[in-house]
Amino acid sequence: MSLHDDAVLVLKGYEDQPELRQTYLDHLAAHPDGMWKACADGHITASGLVIDPERGRVLLTLHRKLRMWLQMGGHCEPDDVSLSAAALREATEESGIAGLTLVPGGPVRLDRHHTPCAWHLDVQYAALAPSGAVEAISDESLDLRWFPYDEVPDMADTSVTRLVEATRTRLGV
16 A cells, blocks of 8 residues: 555544545645655645653654754655654654654644645654653754643644643543
C-alpha cells in the first residue's frame, strides 16, 4: 500500500474534526503528490507529541526555522510506510529518544497551518516516552525541553495546547 493510500485510510477512520478531515481527503483526491513537500498547494505532514505521563510532562522542540515551541514532526519521506511510521520516525529523530511508542487509537488531532514552504496538513499523533527517557537535541532544533502540562499554554501556540489537551484526554491523565 502506498503512503498516499495509507493516509486516505487513516483519515477516513478518523472521526473527529469532520470539516478539516474532509479538507485533507479532498486535498489527497486532487493531488496524487499531496504527501510530498514538492506539492506546492500543500502537503500532508506527520507529527508526534512526546509525552511522559508518569511525570506529567511533554517534550517540545524550539524549532530552528520557525523559532516556536512545537511537537516533533515534519515532512513524510519516501521510506515511510505509513503516516504513523512517519510520525514515530519524526518524534524519534527530533527527540533523540529511542523506544518511543505511539499512543493507541490513531491520530490525536489534525492541524492545518501555513509554513514558509506551503500549507501543512498535519496529522498529529502522540508518542509515549519510555521510563527514564533522555532526550538529545537534533540539528532541526534550537532547544529541547520538558514542560509540565500546565506550562504549555504559556510557551506554545494554541495548536500545541490543543494537541496536549487531546492527548491527555485520550490517555486519561
